[in-house]
Structure formats: C-alpha cells, structure tokens
Amino acid sequence: MTERPGSSAGRERASLPNRASTTVRSGGSVDGWAMARALSLAAGALGRTSPNPAVGAVIVDGSGIVVGEGATRAYGQAHAEPVALAMAGGRARDATLYVTLEPCSHHGRTPPCADAVVAAGVTRVVVSTLDPNPRVAGRGIARLREAGVSVEVGLGAGVARTLMAGFATWIATQRPHVIAKFAASLDGRIATRTGESRWISGPEARRWAHGVRDHVDAILVGAGTVRADDPALTSRTPHLGQPVAEGEEADPLLDRVVPSRPAVAATHADAARQPLRVVLDTQLTMPLTSQLASGRLPGATLVVGVDDGTADWASRRASLARGGVEVASVGPGVDGRPAVAAVLDLLGARGVTTLLVEGGATVHEAFFRAGLVDRVAAVLAPMVIGGGHPAVGTAASGPDHLSGASRLQGRSVTLLGEDVLVTGWVRRPAWLDDAARG
Numbered sequence: 001m002t003e004r005p006g007s008s009a010g011r012e013r014a015s016l017p018n019r020a021s022t023t024v025r026s027g028g029s030v031d032g033w034a035m036a037r038a039l040s041l042a043a044g045a046l047g048r049t050s051p052n053p054a055v056g057a058v059i060v061d062g063s064g065i066v067v068g069e070g071a072t073r074a075y076g077q078a079h080a081e082p083v084a085l086a087m088a089g090g091r092a093r094d095a096t097l098y099v100t101l102e103p104c105s106h107h108g109r110t111p112p113c114a115d116a117v118v119a120a121g122v123t124r125v126v127v128s129t130l131d132p133n134p135r136v137a138g139r140g141i142a143r144l145r146e147a148g149v150s151v152e153v154g155l156g157a158g159v160a161r162t163l164m165a166g167f168a169t170w171i172a173t174q175r176p177h178v179i180a181k182f183a184a185s186l187d188g189r190i191a192t193r194t195g196e197s198r199w200i201s202g203p204e205a206r207r208w209a210h211g212v213r214d215h216v217d218a219i220l221v222g223a224g225t226v227r228a229d230d231p232a233l234t235s236r237t238p239h240l241g242q243p244v245a246e247g248e249e250a251d252p253l254l255d256r257v258v259p260s261r262p263a264v265a266a267t268h269a270d271a272a273r274q275p276l277r278v279v280l281d282t283q284l285t286m287p288l289t290s291q292l293a294s295g296r297l298p299g300a301t302l303v304v305g306v307d308d309g310t311a312d313w314a315s316r317r318a319s320l321a322r323g324g325v326e327v328a329s330v331g332p333g334v335d336g337r338p339a340v341a342a343v344l345d346l347l348g349a350r351g352v353t354t355l356l357v358e359g360g361a362t363v364h365e366a367f368f369r370a371g372l373v374d375r376v377a378a379v380l381a382p383m384v385i386g387g388g389h390p391a392v393g394t395a396a397s398g399p400d401h402l403s404g405a406s407r408l409q410g411r412s413v414t415l416l417g418e419d420v421l422v423t424g425w426v427r428r429p430a431w432l433d434d435a436a437r438g
C-alpha cells in the first residue's frame, strides 16, 4: 500500500468538518484520504489520552460515505473504534474501518475493540500499524482475520508511528519519550550574560512552542529557570497549522501538521487540560512567589527534589504544598541533583509518555549526559549574541571529544518566521522503522 503525494483535492477532503455522512466527491483514493482523516483525528487527540496512544478511526461505507469517525478519549474511557462505531450505528455493516493502530484484542479498561468491529459487521479494516503493546501485538489483527474480516496493514504507518513515539517508548521502557527543546541565538546562547532572554526567538516560534506543549504529557524545567523567567509552562496556543493531508508527513513537532483542535476537542471531556509541569529543584528553593507555586495556574505542578532528611526540607515541602504544588523526592545523581533516570521512572509510573524538557542549561546537560534525550527541537534565531548563557551545559562542562557529542539523525529543518527550527533524533526508537507486518 503506498501513499500518494498530497494533492489539493486530498487536502480539502482531509480537512472535512467533523461530522458523519460527508460524501466523497471525485478523484483520489478513498483509502488515502480516509486514512489521512484518521491520522488527523489521532494527532488532534495527542496529549489527551496518555498513557493510552492517541488513535484515530474513520468508517466509510460502500458508496464512499463517511458514516463514523472518532479518536481515543481520555485514559480509561473509550478507544477510537467504539466512538466511530457508535456514530455509524447500523451503517457500519459491510463498511471499511480505517484506523491508525491495530484494534485491541485484550480486556483492559475497555472491552476488545476487535470484537466490537466484528460485531458491527465491518468487513474490511485498513490499519496503519501494529500495536507495540505486548498484550496486543498482532492479536487484534489475528482476531479480525479469524472472523473473516479482510485486513491490510501499513497505510500511513510512518505518520502513525511518529505520532505514537511516546506511547511506544513508554510501553517498552515504562519511561517517557524525551524531547529536549531550546531557543537560542546562532552562537547557541539562550540569554545575554546579564540574563536577558526576552525575546531571542520570534512570535511564530513562540506560538509553535505553545502548540508543542499542547500535545505533550509533561514539561520539565530546572529551578534556575523558574527563578530567572518565572514561566507559567502552560499551553496557550493550541490552534496551529493544518490537518494532516493525504500523503503528507505528520509530526507533532512540526507546526504545519498540528491540527486545529476544535473538531476533535468536542469529543474530549478534558479538552482544556494542561500538561503536567515538572520542576527539578534539589533543595526546594524555588520562590514561593513564582507563578508555578502560586496555585493559580490551570493543571498540576510537581516539584522533584532530593530529600536530605532535614527539617528545612520538610518545611519547604509543606510551604510548596500549601500553594497546591506536589513535591516528590528521588535519589541524587553524581552531581547531587535529582537523578534524571529516576525522574523519568517517576514520570513513567504516572503515565507520562512524552516529556518536553525546556531547560535551562544545567537540566539539558543532565539529560544529554545521561543519554536520555530521544529527540531535539532547537529554534535558532538569526542573531549572534557574542557570549552569554549557553543553551546546554557550560564552556567548562561537556565531553572532551566530539565523539561524545549527541548527533542528530533524521533531521528536519523548518522556517518559523525568521527563525529556523531544527529537529532530529538522538535515539530513534527502533519501532519507528520496523517494517509493517500483518
């Protein structure tokens, strides 16, 4: 199954309004645009389903009419298929289901989707990718085939897997997928020597950054960043870019593919959710007057320190707790700060599948040094500061040799206004490149 290059007709269809019974007009393969729509729905649910993967499903009847569609709901609630099947009702009989992940075969928090698909009389299922969850891993497809349903696997697999990189990492390691993000000058600085940082990147890049926050599960910064910038770490610009068009690459890190939320938000009880905010603060010395400690922000804040057993630490913990901040302790790393691997274990146990690390330099360095960065998103602004604070580490830290540098694979370069966004993988999950099986 191949994906055709995006056409204007494909784009138009892929952005059809979120309602059933939309007639296919002309040209293009039904498979192509229907799966593009399913991928758009999946992308729209990112950040609202964890630790469940965000999946999209579209049901098309024999005359090419969309009779149902849906995306995974919040964790513990419906998977994508039952949402689409409920919309289709009796019109699912003899129809084709397009779904970005293999329908599940297990009794989890919800009954097996594969059984619901069979019971509804769907006769053909087009799946982007198998489920990396070992409880499913091909069994959903086997179950469909045993029931006489025709199943094809692989359409849109690259896109679907990129959208599910966080889930795949979490299911394999019980830790989140880590994206290190920073905005720097061309000489790699995030502030002048006096600490001035507003603004190095332009409005488009800042808007993009809010869009990324909207589909990660958690954002992490160090206490130094809280002191220097007093950030809110909320997502305030959820509407970015275009829906996924037929044949187009979709990537949650790239502006143009983050779909507008409204069509999907209507299906989500927690549409207004915010990512978990995480602060690494060894001694809990972040200001109680900071926005993050104020208790006035939507969503939750978690401060992770290293409990030294002193009454001081306990009393600072109590002060933070009074502002509605949760405090956790993990063991120290070599530098006495919270061991970042332990932080990932803690977040993974809370169902965080994708973590956006926003700095500052010490925190970034800790994640790079521990080899725990999966992906980098660097915004480079067309200016040279000529000194000041580096984005990662210090002039005195870091590897002795370039062989110790984190080189990026699978790079993408995108213009964001006057700035350049460079993304790439430091550790590319093997799952992304597995040949689609089926």
Ligand code: AOF
Residues within 6 Å of the ligand: 051, 052, 053, 054, 055, 056, 071, 072, 075, 076, 077, 078, 079, 080, 081, 101, 102, 103, 104, 107, 108, 109, 110, 111, 113, 114, 131, 133, 136
């Ligand atoms: C699907 N469709 O939309 C999603 C699936 O605990 P449960 O019942 O919610 O099951 C969670 C698992 O189901 C999850 O780990 C993944 O394997 C699969 N997710 N499956 O058929 C969906 N989100």
Ligand code: ZN
Residues within 6 Å of the ligand: 079, 080, 081, 103, 104, 105, 111, 112, 113, 114
């Ligand atoms: Zn399911």
